[in-house]
Amino acid sequence: MIPGIIWRVLLIAIALVFAGVQLDREAGKTYPLAASVPEQFRSASQFPMAAMALDSDNPDYTLAEAERLIRRRPLPAEHLRILAQAQFAAGATDESALTIQYAAQRGWREPLAQETMARLAIDAGDMPEAARRYAALFLRRDTQDALLEELGPMVLSEPGGAGRQTLIEIVGGGDRWHNQFLRRGARVMPADAFVEIVSATVANGSRYDCDLLNQLERGLTTRDEAAGEGLKTVIADQCPS
Template sequence: MIAGIAWRAALVGIALVTFGVQLDRQTRRTPAIAESVPEALRSAAQLPVAADALAGDDPDRALAEAERLVRRRPLPAEHLRLLAQAQFAAGQVDKSALSIQYAAQRGWRDPLAQESMLRLALEAGDAPEAARRYAALFLRRDTADALLEELGPPVLAEAGGEGRTTLASIVGGGQRWHSQFLNRGARVMPSDAFVEIIAATAAKGTRYDCRLLRQAQRALSARDEAAGTRLSAIVDEQC
């Protein structure tokens, strides 16, 4: 009889754990139920719990939940970035700066981490690093044009400077994103920097699609007629 009770209790325990694990997985689709997952079983659920805590007014709780998130799932860059935000809110500025650097190194696709690193690079006067982070943001189609317009001038301010030469080397070495560079750059980049980068890459042998290059020239001319005229000369040489 005792063995039967123990067996049924074990089955109930297994069922509860299974239910908790399934509930945890469901939070990927329904984050609102994250708090319903038992704390000991939270994996996927810990991210919305930590994010919710960060949005609240208790920085100590936010920090504790973010630290728990990183302990359980240390690899995603988004988790380290959330930890950095919680550390900053809790007054741990130095730790926050270190965490955001780790996040940016680990996940080039995390836009907030890249933006943070870009701003840190600008503050440190590291133009090449700022340009690399700008390129990472530029390549993300969901990065707002307004953000690229805001960050472009400080990153690419100096004619012939390290920011522009670094971005030119990235553009020249990445044929797969030439179309995105031409299309988006004509809209959001400082016009003189855009023309300089195209001229520098073309001088080193980069060949652009003529149809896209002409489209970029027309779009740029609508913003800056003088820059459009300079780009027109490059179009004539290439096409």
């Protein structure tokens, strides 16, 4: 009889653990469920708990939840980003700055980390690094154009400068995103920088869609006549009629 009781208790314990793990997984996708996950089972659900804690008026609670997230799931860059925000809210500005740098190194597509690192690089006068961070933001479809328009003149202000040269290398090495670069770059980059990057990459062997270039030339000329004339020269070289 005793072995039977032990067996049933064991089955119940396994079922409870399984239920807790499943609830944790579901809460990682459905944020409102996170608070209902028992603390000892929180893994995936700790991310929404920490993210929601950022809206708290209690910085100590926010920091505790963020630190718990890092202890349980330390690898994702976005988890470090949440920790940096929590540290900043708690007044630990030096620790926050260091954490955001780690986040940026670990995840090139983590937007807040990339924006922060871009601004730090700009302040330090490190235009190649700023341009790399700018490119990481540029490639994210959910990055607001307004942010790229704000950072672009800071990163790409100097004709022939290090920021532009770095973008030339990045764009020239990424044939698969040339059309994305053309469409977005014509909107958000300084017009003369956009034309310099297109012209240099064409000279280095890149080839762009001629119909798209012609379409963009008309809009660019309206925005900046000199830049439009420069793009016409590129089109004439690459797309002879």
